Amino acid sequence: MTLMGLLFSSRKKAFAAVAVLSVLSAVLSVAVLAFISQRLLAGGADLPVVLLQFVLLLVALFVTATLAQVTLHVLGHRMVYGLRRDLVRRVLATDIEQLEKVGGPHLLAALSTDLRNLTIAFVHLPELVYGAALSVAALGWLAWLAPGLFVVTVVWLLATAVMGVWLVGRINFHIGKVREGDDHLYQDYQAMIDGRKELALNRPRAARFFDEEFDGHARAYRDHVTRADIYNGLAGNMANVLVLALIGVLFYLAVGQGWADANTASIFALTILLLRTPLIGAVAALPTLLSARVSLRKLAGLQLAADSADLLQSTSNTLSGFSTLSLQGVCYHYPEQDGAPGFAVGPLDITIRRGELIFVQGGNGSGKSTFARLLTGLYRPQQGELIVDGEPVTESTRVAFRQLFSSVFTDFHLFSRLLKGDGTDVASADVDAWLATLGMQHKVREQDGRLSDIRFSQGQRKRLALLMAVVESRDCLLLDEWAADQDPQFRQFFYLDLLPRLQATGKTIIAITHDDHYFDRADRLLKMDAGRLQEIDDLSARESVQVLREASL
Numbered sequence: 001m002t003l004m005g006l007l008f009s010s011r012k013k014a015f016a017a018v019a020v021l022s023v024l025s026a027v028l029s030v031a032v033l034a035f036i037s038q039r040l041l042a043g044g045a046d047l048p049v050v051l052l053q054f055v056l057l058l059v060a061l062f063v064t065a066t067l068a069q070v071t072l073h074v075l076g077h078r079m080v081y082g083l084r085r086d087l088v089r090r091v092l093a094t095d096i097e098q099l100e101k102v103g104g105p106h107l108l109a110a111l112s113t114d115l116r117n118l119t120i121a122f123v124h125l126p127e128l129v130y131g132a133a134l135s136v137a138a139l140g141w142l143a144w145l146a147p148g149l150f151v152v153t154v155v156w157l158l159a160t161a162v163m164g165v166w167l168v169g170r171i172n173f174h175i176g177k178v179r180e181g182d183d184h185l186y187q188d189y190q191a192m193i194d195g196r197k198e199l200a201l202n203r204p205r206a207a208r209f210f211d212e213e214f215d216g217h218a219r220a221y222r223d224h225v226t227r228a229d230i231y232n233g234l235a236g237n238m239a240n241v242l243v244l245a246l247i248g249v250l251f252y253l254a255v256g257q258g259w260a261d262a263n264t265a266s267i268f269a270l271t272i273l274l275l276r277t278p279l280i281g282a283v284a285a286l287p288t289l290l291s292a293r294v295s296l297r298k299l300a301g302l303q304l305a306a307d308s309a310d311l312l313q314s315t316s317n318t319l320s321g322f323s324t325l326s327l328q329g330v331c332y333h334y335p336e337q338d339g340a341p342g343f344a345v346g347p348l349d350i351t352i353r354r355g356e357l358i359f360v361q362g363g364n365g366s367g368k369s370t371f372a373r374l375l376t377g378l379y380r381p382q383q384g385e386l387i388v389d390g391e392p393v394t395e396s397t398r399v400a401f402r403q404l405f406s407s408v409f410t411d412f413h414l415f416s417r418l419l420k421g422d423g424t425d426v427a428s429a430d431v432d433a434w435l436a437t438l439g440m441q442h443k444v445r446e447q448d449g450r451l452s453d454i455r456f457s458q459g460q461r462k463r464l465a466l467l468m469a470v471v472e473s474r475d476c477l478l479l480d481e482w483a484a485d486q487d488p489q490f491r492q493f494f495y496l497d498l499l500p501r502l503q504a505t506g507k508t509i510i511a512i513t514h515d516d517h518y519f520d521r522a523d524r525l526l527k528m529d530a531g532r533l534q535e536i537d538d539l540s541a542r543e544s545v546q547v548l549r550e551a552s553l
């Protein structure tokens with residue numbers, strides 16, 4: 001969609017008002033010129049009246065031009081605000097598979113660079129709209145004054161525009177590269193922030209990262225943005241010189257060749273000088289408009305979910321109270337990379353009964369976390385089905401299905417806001433009780449529905465993430481290697497005391513774990529191996545897993 005289309009589609013009436021006001025102020029600008037040439041310069045006895053009319057004309061011009069610009073500015077910034085809201089809502093509604101495909105740095109670049117480009121373009125839009133209206137009004141007047149000179153003017157301006165097309169193509173090319181450069185730079189910033197410890201400990205790595213990755217991208221960005229600006233400057237200068245040349249040509253044709261009198265030629269010159277400012281302004285605004293066009297394309301390329309009114313309304317847990325939850329023939333392939341096939345999981349067949357405590361074990365990279373993402377509905381099975389109490393999960397029930405789960409994944413994010421699963425506030429007493437259970441009561445407290453602090457060690461942050469998950473009071477709790485960062489005492493407390501306590505409240509618990517000492521605490525033990533799931537159903541087999549594991553250590 002174009003900028004104008006975007007603006008027009010959402011607020012038709014306001015846009016129409018701006019257009020009318022712009023045309024009116026442009027007509028008034030030309031009227032001021034006409035008044036100067038026809039009335040003021042003519043002189044006469046009624047000068048006070050003429051001056052009063054002149055002042056009134058100027059006041060009318062000031063009011064309409066200001067109204068047009070203010071309305072367009074307000075409209076433009078509202079538009080950007082709406083776009084920002086839509087974009088964030090759509091990101092929140094988009095499946096994590098797509099978000100992972102796009103990647104964090106690209107999303108950040110879209111949310112910052114693309115929105116900024118659109119904002120800047122909207123700031124320049126008033127000049128363009130006004131310039132276009134002024135050009136039409138001024139050319140109309142010139143056509144009425146001297147048709148011959150008008151035709152020359154139009155042909156000259158069109159020839160200028162045709163010459164400008166090549167330059168616009170070059171500017172557009174470099175603007176596209178600048179936007180790609182933004183994506184690379186965001187990737188570098190992300191690596192620099194996430195890898196701060198590694199880079200601080202290894203200065204040679206930091207130096208090579210700076211020279212080979214960041215600096216290369218920053219230089220490419222600099223070169224493209226410089227070229228875009230040079231071509232733009234060239235376009236501006238060319239427009240300026242050709243417009244001035246046009247004045248010379250018009251004077252020559254009028255006075256030299258007798259096409260019109262000197263007075264008409266002067267009026268043409270005055271009018272073209274009046275047009276020069278918006279014309280140069282339009283050329284100067286070109287890169288911002290081209291950037292906005294590239295940004296609109298980039299935003300469309302993210303393939304985010306469509307926005308809809310009920311997107312963020314809290315989903316009632318319509319599937320609450322399930323008896324069984326099954327995966328039937330569920331398969332999932334990661335996309336291939338550099339010609340190599342992606343990792344494949346499945347077919348997975350498993351039925352989980354309400355209230356069970358299930359452990360999932362398996363080697364690194366065997367597919368446990370992928371299984372967890374499929375089970376929780378975060379990944380869409382490419383084959384097979386999720387089934388709740390005999391009913392397949394469909395597109396319309398997928399979001400509700402996800403609301404069955406609370407989770408602590410290995411790459412969890414710790415929010416400070418405490419919320420129940422239905423989006424309501426958590427009772428302070430519950431939070432305090434859980435803080436005490438998790439041994440965090442002296443470190444952090446609940447304050448206005450938030451945790452007073454979240455800057456803790458990884459093990460402590462995981463305890464708070466568990467607190468967040470349990471106060472949600474959802475039916476199922478999924479924990480991905482939760483105990484891996486806990487000290488031995490708390491790990492023991494977790495397996496022997498906390499999990500049974502949570503299970504006693506009716507929760508179904510699926511815990512991915514390598515802690516084979518506690519495998520016998522689960523109702524069921526599942527093993528993931530090269531993307532296939534098998535159930536280890538007798539204790540002796542569980543012990544053999546344990547013995548094998550100990551032997552391999």
Ligand SMILES: Nc1ncnc2c1ncn2[C@@H]1O[C@H](COP(=O)(O)OP(=O)(O)OP(=O)(O)O)[C@@H](O)[C@H]1O
Nearest residue numbers: 100334335342343363364365366367368369370371
């Ligand atoms: N985002 C991704 N894109 C492509 N492939 C992926 C992605 N995430 C995981 N994989 C592939 O899937 C395989 C299984 O990953 P998964 O995270 O499910 O393993 P895991 O059993 O949880 O491992 P670990 O015990 O090390 O956490 C990985 O070896 C990797 O090849």
